[in-house]
Amino acid sequence: MSMNEVVQSSAPNGAGYKSFTIGAFTFGRDEFFARIAWPTGTHVLSVDVFLRALQRDVAWDFFYGTVNFDSVIGTVNHYGTVDLFAGRYNESYRKAELDYVENFESGHLRETFKAMLEDWTNSEFDPFASPAETGKPFGEKSGSNTSAITRRRVAANRMVGVPGDEQIRTDASHPINRMFADVSQDEPLLEAEPGFENEVAAFNLFAYLSRSDVTWNPSVVSVCKESLYCPTTEEYILPVIHGNDRIEWFVQLSDEIRWEVEDGDTGKKRAAVTMKAGDVAAMPGDIRHQGYSPKRSMLLVWENGSPDLPRLIAAGQAPIYPVDF
Ligand SMILES: [Fe+2]
Known part of the structure; x- marks a missing residue:
């Protein structure tokens, strides 16, 4: 240093x-x-x-x-x-x-x-935990919680479940969250052509997410060039107001989140978006947003991870909206 x-x-x-x-x-x-x-x-x-x-x-x-x-x-x-x-x-x-x-x-x-x-x-x-699932942060200094705060996001190289990316959570390490007790734990049946057993994989994303022990902490479950699938489970309030530097897609997989959307530069209110299971939204590249999830919900965040995007958007060579209506 x-x-x-x-x-x-x-x-x-x-x-x-x-x-x-x-x-x-x-x-x-x-x-x-x-x-x-x-x-x-x-x-x-x-x-x-x-x-x-x-x-x-x-x-x-x-x-x-x-x-x-x-x-x-x-x-x-x-x-x-x-x-x-x-x-x-x-x-x-x-x-x-x-x-x-x-x-x-x-x-x-x-x-x-x-x-x-x-x-x-x-x-x-x-x-990282929902306020309903952890103690209070207040009061005089009392110990530390190094194992919780050094937890890392799960990031696949290709896709969860393929060789080298075996991050499927198990009964022993990650019990099903109290709010996802009804989520089926069945895994898909996969019949690969001989010779492709190590190249083809499938997993139950809902089962995977039902075992997440943290909130508002996306894990990158698949990577295809710059396309990143980052699902996460949400409860209570997103702890940051995220200011996008690129378009960001949301697919609400279960339950409901309300998004407060503001201008990224000034903080002026721009929209309130209530997303229910099955809803899809694209957050523009010039906003900031904070989500409110009244019950633990599953959200798929889909990112274009290209490092060129902020420069291209600043130069007017990439859009801040995915579609012009
Ligand atoms: Fe965002």
């Missing part, structure tokens, strides 16, 4: 938590809140909201485009470097000139965020 990659942290405060500094930003937590300061302002948010968002930003390695922790704080992925911003995508902060952005080498910000997540997550709390 070079000097500028060293994680800078303070001694624990009265509640037992360290504070962290990166560039001109400082991050602190107390029993209930995360507190963030930058040269032109300060911000406070509930520590459960902060930790759930921080967990996704770390686990997804800053994801596609913008990860808004809330309407003020977040990151923009430039794939190698990352902007950490305050108020940059909030019209009121920008008009008042309270907004601030700093660009960091991705590894430097990732290591700082990982250290913060480790120090601020108590033993009872799993930031």
